[in-house]
Each structure stands twice: as structure tokens, then as C-alpha cells.
């Protein structure tokens with residue numbers, strides 16, 4: 001998972017989202033706001049709704065790779081995902097900055113799972129609402145789930161490209177909360193528990209390495225810049241951009257990568 005650059009939405013869509021949000025905020029109680037958020041999102045988030053067509057268009061621009069899910073980077077992104085779930089945070093239901101593009105396989109299990117840090121220590125409280133329970137607002141607390149719209153996930157997550165191709169917390173992080181956030185995010189998004197994802201990251205590693213090697217060969221043969229630009233573009237648009245970022249970050253600990261990047265230092269800027 002990489003940090004998303006905000007592509008923005010046009011002024012009309014922006015005004016319309018605010019209008020939708022005001023309908024939610026105008027309800028008297030928290031329970032009514034939750035209900036309104038869910039029902040309005042369901043009715044507006046449809047093909048042909050100009051606002052959500054624009055939202056999806058721009059979320060697509062922000063995707064890493066061709067319409068790839070922002071969480072797994074593997075499957076087609078086709079669902080507008082609320083990073084802060086609308087079931088808990090109806091005040092963020094129609095907030096552009098709370099959206100990312102996800103696939104159903106990631107979005108389904110994540111659903112309205114969320115957790116917030118307790119005030120007194122580094123442990124967290126999972127937000128759980130039993131069926132038919134009274135709808136009450138969560139207490140205030142910092143989010144545990146890493147938010148790719150607001151922060152760089154790779155400050156917390158480290159992908160082992162040497163062996164396992166599993167995500168682990170960044171070892172150098174000494175703050176317990178950072179490790180807790182990494183572990184929680186890996187678990188909730190199923191980043192390690194889906195074996196096909198692990199395998200796909202491993203294949204992506206090999207693919208990126210070959211593409212970089214191929215680029216160096218072509219560059220040294222003196223092919224024209226347009227052809228090289230196309231090769232660079234293909235690397236930047238390939239699935240599993242996290243793998244590529246990690247190859248850049250970890251290049252000095254991996255002899256083959258070190259050699260390739262030493263021969264093509266310009267590649268460290270292809271992000």
C-alpha cells in the first residue's frame with residue numbers, strides 16, 4: 001500500500017458532496033445520521049450519478065497501476081471505499097478525503113471494522129456493534145488503521161522482498177503505536193493471509209527486476225528516448241507498486257538490486 005496523491009475532484013462534484021453530507025449532518029441524532037449516511041450513499045453511489053462518476057474517475061487516476069485496488073494492488077478497483085467506515089463516522093460519508101478505490105475482495109471483509117487507540121496506553125479498542133444494538137457514537141481516539149490518503153504506509157509497513165514477501169512492521173520504528181498500527185492494518189486488510197497476494201508480490205519483484213535490467217540494456221544500446229520513456233512508464237504503471245518502492249528502499253541490502261540501481265540511479269526516482 002502506498003500513499004495516494006490527491007487528484008482532486010471538480011468544483012461541481014465537490015459542492016454536491018458537501019450538499020449530500022449536509023443532509024446527513026442535518027439529522028438530529030447520531031443513529032439517524034448513521035442511517036441517513038448508509039441510505040444516501042447507497043442511492044447516490046451509482047453509475048450515472050455525475051458526482052460519483054467524477055469521484056470514481058479521479059480515484060481511478062490515483063490508483064497505482066491500471067485500476068488496481070489501493071489495498072492489495074492486485075485486483076480491479078471498483079468500489080468507493082470509506083477509510084473511516086460510514087457506519088461509525090457518518091460525518092465522513094461524503095468527504096472526498098475519506099475515499100479510496102478498493103476491490104470487493106478487500107472491501108468486503110474490511111467492511112465496517114475499525115479500531116481506535118485508548119487514551120491511557122498503546123492498546124486499542126475495536127469498534128464492534130452487535131446486531132440490534134443501540135447505535136452509539138465511538139469515543140474519540142486516534143485511528144489504528146493506516147490511512148493511505150493522509151500518511152505514507154511505508155513509514156509503518158515493510159515488505160520482506162528477500163524471502164517471505166510478507167508485510168511486517170518497520171523494524172526501526174521504536175514507537176509501540178506504530179507497530180500496533182502496522183500489525184492491525186496487515187490483519188484487517190488480509191495482506192499476508194491471502195497466499196495469492198504473497199505469490200503475486202514475488203512475481204512482481206521478478207518482473208520489476210527484469211524490466212529494469214531490460215531498460216539498462218536498451219539505454220546502453222542508445223535507443224531513442226521515447227522508447228525509454230515508454231519502458232519507464234510501464235514500470236510506474238505495473239501492479240504492486242509497493243514492491244517497486246521497496247526495491248528502491250532496500251536496494252543497498254540486496255546485491256542484485258544494488259548493481260542494477262547503481263547502473264541506473266535515475267530509476268530511484270521512478271515513483
Ligand SMILES: [Zn+2]
Pocket residue numbers: 069070071072073074075102103104105106107
Ligand atoms: Zn484489493
